[in-house]
Amino acid sequence: MKLYDAAISSAAARVRIAVALKGLAVERIPVEIVGAGAENRRPAYLDVNPQGLVPALVTDDGVLLTQSLAIVEYLDEAHPQPPLLPPDAATRAWVRAFVLAVLAETHAVVTPRVVNHLATLPGADESTAPSWRRHWTEVGIDALEALLARRHAATPSRFCAGDAPGLADVFLYPQALNAGRVGLPLARWPQIEAIVTRLADMPAFADNAQATLPR
Ligand SMILES: N[C@@H](CCC(=O)N[C@@H](CS)C(=O)NCC(=O)O)C(=O)O
Incomplete structure (x- = not known):
């Protein structure tokens, strides 16, 4: 899996934490999101995520996912242990x-x-x-x-x-x-x-x- 990521992003941190809790491996691709060097509004990154936001995740099957909640729920469904959602x-x-x-x-x-x-x-x-x-x-x-x-x-x-x-x-x-x-x-x-x-x-x-x- 590949994670488009920014160290300072709390939305991306949710995905990093979920990846770690699941014991998964992910290749982190840093995206600059602040200042003059910001990359997230440039065409190359908008091709990845038209919203221009991190995180975005490419699954092992090559599917591109955006929005931290959708990504973390995907990880939980694809890798059920340990579960992140309660049973009831x-x-x-x-x-x-x-x-x-x-x-x-x-x-x-x-x-x-x-x-x-x-x-x-x-x-x-x-x-x-x-x-x-x-x-x-x-x-x-x-x-x-x-x-x-x-x-x-x-x-x-x-x-x-x-x-x-x-x-x-x-x-x-x-x-x-x-x-x-x-x-x-x-x-x-x-x-x-x-x-x-x-x-x-x-x-x-x-x-x-x-x-x-x-x-
Ligand atoms: N609802 C989105 C929020 C994503 C978001 O706002 N990410 C911020 C970093 S925490 C971002 O990429 N900001 C760049 C910008 O606003 O230009 C999610 O949960 O993934």
């Missing part, structure tokens, strides 16, 4: 709701392309982008903490939805590290801090997400 339908639905709260309602509104555009709008100044990023990170992670608190009050577990790391943890970890990048220590979210601290002890997580644990 209701917990699977909870996990998917949590993952969507990370990718659609938190990550999607603070990605560089959104924040960079905001900074060009009339009335924006140097505080607009950092303030937007911090606000939506806080709103997003507050919601994740509330979802976890409610679940764990009824069904305590070491990780998001069980005693082994799964899909929700794969998505939570890189997003939680992003909070540190915008100056938000994890201590304000005790459920998340406890889980992320456990995940940080696992090489599949620690070695595949860029940034250190925010304290």
Whole structure:
């Protein structure tokens, strides 16, 4: 398999973590996504992913996949051990709701392309982008903490939805590290801090997400 990847990308980190949890091998193809040297909007990469985003994965059969959730679910279906989704339908639905709260309602509104555009709008100044990023990170992670608190009050577990790391943890970890990048220590979210601290002890997580644990 080949992974179009950027070390700083939390979306790509989800795939790197899933690959590591599954014990799979993947050839990483770095794609520059920031600054003047950015390659992801050039025709060569748009041929790979018309959205111009990382990650993208080419399977062993030569099929090209995009979107981290679709890629991680593909890996889980193609390589079922260890499973990333729980066995019962209701917990699977909870996990998917949590993952969507990370990718659609938190990550999607603070990605560089959104924040960079905001900074060009009339009335924006140097505080607009950092303030937007911090606000939506806080709103997003507050919601994740509330979802976890409610679940764990009824069904305590070491990780998001069980005693082994799964899909929700794969998505939570890189997003939680992003909070540190915008100056938000994890201590304000005790459920998340406890889980992320456990995940940080696992090489599949620690070695595949860029940034250190925010304290
Ligand atoms: N929903 C997508 C998001 C992908 C995404 O936003 N990737 C970012 C890096 S974290 C990217 O490629 N940004 C480049 C750009 O915005 O130009 C996924 O989960 O794969």
